[in-house]
Amino acid sequence: MLPDVATISHCARLFPRTIEEVSKLATSAINEAKASIGKILDVTDENWISVVRARDSAISAFTATRDVLGIVKETAILKDVRSAASRNYVDMEGFFNANIRYNRDLEGKIRNFIEKNPGEYKDSSERAYYAKETLKEFRHLGLSAADAQFKKIQDMNADIQVVATKYDDAISADVKKIPFTLDELTGVPSDILNGLSKDPTDESSVLVGLDYPTYFAVQRACQVSSTREKLATAFENRAYPQNIPVLKNLLSHRKLFAAELGFKSYAAWDFFRNMAGDTSTVSNFLSLSVQPLQKKWRSELDSLLTSDDGAIKRTTNGKIKQSDIQFMMHRYKTKHLSVDENIIREYFPVDYTIPKIFEVLGSFFDVQFLRADYADFWADDVFAMTIICKRTESLLGHIICDLYPREGKYGHACCASIIPSEQSSDGSSHSPALAVVLANFPKKTSTSPGLLLHSDVETLFHEIGHALHAIYGRCEMTTVAAYNVKMDFIEVPSQFIEEWAWEKDILQKISCHYKTQAVLPEELINAKLKARYFFAGFSNLRQVLLGMYSLCVHQDDIEAQTDLDDKMRNLWESLFPEIEPIPNSHFSCSFGHLSGYGASYYSYHYSKAFAMDVLDYVQANGGLYDPQVGSRYKHALLGKGGSIDPTTIMRDFLGREPNLNAYWQRLGV
Ligand SMILES: [Zn+2]
Incomplete structure (x- = not known):
């Protein structure tokens, strides 16, 4: 059973405040997980509930505590408490890997059950999908290998982590x-x-x-x-030359690792559990993006060249230098698309705009967001939004918002699902869920009105988009509830909700000048909208280039250092024939995403395309204030969590195959 989050005080009590409380919480989660796993391994009366769902529940109970500590390590007021949470978090990760994720006995028990008892799940599409995905996960992790090979795979994985860290460290050290x-x-x-x-x-x-x-x-x-x-x-030469052998080493380790697991390439292994599924889908998606984006980029280039007063010198072969592009675009924007962000932010005071953001979302989601400033959260300015369904008056969950900077606090913005919704044992109801949003917005003080930049507004919409996925994702199996979906689908809801920050009507509803109380004037909104996609051809084509690069270095043979550089140069030349890449550049040495994202750099661009398709559908079927289309979004998209294939989710939601048309249209392609 997951902790009860029926009230705000239940939520506040989940987060330990002292070093002792932190370690007590971690120890009890570890002991509880040991007992649950022991029970599953010993069970003789085997059925879906006593074997598969029992493992699922054990994992979600354990990860809920780990995720609580994940918040404490980033937010606790006292440094010692943050450090204790951090240490215990690492210990819990270690325990999880050794005793749950890579537990061969547990894997054997589950595999055996799934293979021998199709009658236990074949009539339920959710269970059947879960069974299929669980076996895929085992294959992905190498759990189905014989003992000696499994040991080898684990060692290889550990080596990859060491080399990846070395690659990252060299970038930070430069x-x-x-x-x-x-x-x-x-x-x-x-x-x-x-x-x-x-x-x-x-x-x-x-x-x-x-x-x-x-x-x-x-x-x-x-x-x-x-x-x-x-x-x-x-x-472009950061961490060069030291990262050349490191990257070659990383790529060859990954290649051998994938081969040991029976995959053709590391990219094939990396995509195996993604929505895209295989290298040809990713490759096709990226290739399909090239022509429309190139067309857009060429029209952007025409604008740049028309307004050029001769300050930009061409290379001897008539190309523009890569190092001049940012300057040219900035100069054009200043001259023709000028938007003063400091004036715009005067219309977004935190104490007006933040409640309004929840209010505009409330109509589409058909919920009431009730703010609770509960004195017992970890910091005075932390508050929670309780979400109540307007139709049934039932409690759906809470979003704890820690939105302002503090010494020692996490420095970016993020959302974490802490307690996913859990289905009752008879399947008739679901418990409320809990998510946390962290950000660092300017705080209102006696000397400052606390004004949000438009990008802050966009960030808040984005993170609430994740939080609502965390609240609404309700399934029988809790590990696939909330936003536990495939990694190239996870940004779809957040990027869809982020788009709300670009809707004229919504910008007017959430703005109120901190002195004059005026709404954001139409001309400022229009200027902002005009500037938004003006150079989207260039920026998106560059994303495609990096997506293609991360795919090809994880797919092709990399024999020499020149291979890494040549691939990048060839991509530049084929995607941007008008631009002369920086000579003697070794960007591969500092392309930090290669270590963390592997071959999956495409995923942001990929989920953006789906998010635009969702937005287009919603706009055409009632719009952003319509609870009816909102209901469809909640149930057919968010509500499924990771319990069915995301391609099916998209198809069911849209009533057709997803496509890229909406994306191109938005970008002005
Ligand atoms: Zn996100």
């Missing part, structure tokens, strides 16, 4: 800075220049770092082409 004189940095805004340190070896120069904010600020604004080129060359 903090080199490039000296430039102030003349060479002409055009760079003073707030960036003021943040640069002096070069200790040459007092006429300052040092420019290669961190993202500094690098992109200089690339966009610096008027000196040679500076941009020099800086871009340094940026």
Whole structure:
């Protein structure tokens, strides 16, 4: 049984406050999991409930506690408590891998049951899918191998983790800075220049770092082409040459690992449990994207060239340098698409906009979001939104919102499903669920009104999109409830809800100038909308390029360092024939997503396309305030969690095959 989250105080009590409470919670979860697994292994009266569902419940109870500690390690006020939660979290992960995920006895018991008792699940589509996916998971993890081979696979996996960490570490460790004189940095805004340190070896120069904010600020604004080129060359050579052997090692380890598991390539292994399923689906999706995006990019390029006053020099073969693109686009935007984000944010004070965001969602979801500022959360400014179904008045769950920065707190935005909804043993009802949203928005204080940037508004919609998936995903099997779906589908609901931040009507509903109380003026909204996709051809085509790169290096043979560089250069030349890539670039050394995402870089772009299809359907069938189409979204899409194949979910929701038309239309392709 999962912890009860019937009330806000139940929710608050889940999160331990002291080191002792943290370790007590972890120990009891481990002991409970040991007992549950022992019971499953010993059970003689075997049926779906006593074997398969018992394992599912044991896993979800254990991961719920682990995920509670995942929040504590990122949010607790006291550093010692955060550290204790972090240590216990790692221990729990270790326990999970050794005793649950890679437990061969448990796997044998489950496999045997599934193979010998099809009558226990074949009449239920959810159970049949669960059984099929469980066997796929076992194959993916190598659990079906013989003992010696299994040991080898585990060792290989451990080696891959070590090499991947080495690759990431080399990128983080490369903090080199490039000296430039102030003349060479002409055009760079003073707030960036003021943040640069002096070069200790040459007092006429300052040092420019290669961190993202500094690098992109200089690339966009610096008027000196040679500076941009020099800086871009340094940026594209981060962790070079040290990461060349590391990356080759990583790719060859992954290739051998996949082969040992019986897959043709690491990419094939990586996609096996994804919605896309195989390399040809991903490859086709990426290839299909090229032509429309190239068409859009060419029209963007025409705009850039038309407005160019001769400041951009071409290469000898008439191409534009890669290092000039950011500058050209920024200059065009400043001249023709100017949007002052600091003016826009004046219309989004936190204490007006945040409640309004929940209010506009309430109509579509047909729920009431009731705010509770419960004094016993881990910090004073943490609150919860309780979600009540308007029709049945039943409690669906809670979203705990920790939205403002604090010392030692997690520095980005995210959503975590903590307690998924659990089906009662007779299948007649579901328990309420709990999700947590973390963010770092500007807080209202006595001296500041707490104004959200439009990108903050978009982020909040996005994370609430995940949270509502966590609340509504209700299945018989709890490990596939909430947003426990395939990794290339997980961003569909969040990216669909994120789109609400780009709807004129909604922007007006959630805006209120902090001094004048005026709604966001139409001309500012129009300017923002016009600028949004203006260079979407370039940015999306670059995403496709990176998706193709991460696929091909995990699919093809990489013999030499030049293979890694040649592949990147060839992709640039075929996708962007008008652009001269940075010479002597070794971007593969610092393409950080290669370690974490493997071959699956395509997934963001992929789920965005599905999210646009969902949005298009909703707009055409009642719109964003219509509870009827909202009900269809809740039940046919969110409500399924990971209990059926996402392609089927999309088909059932749309009433047709999903396609890319809505995506192209939005991008203006
Ligand atoms: Zn997301």
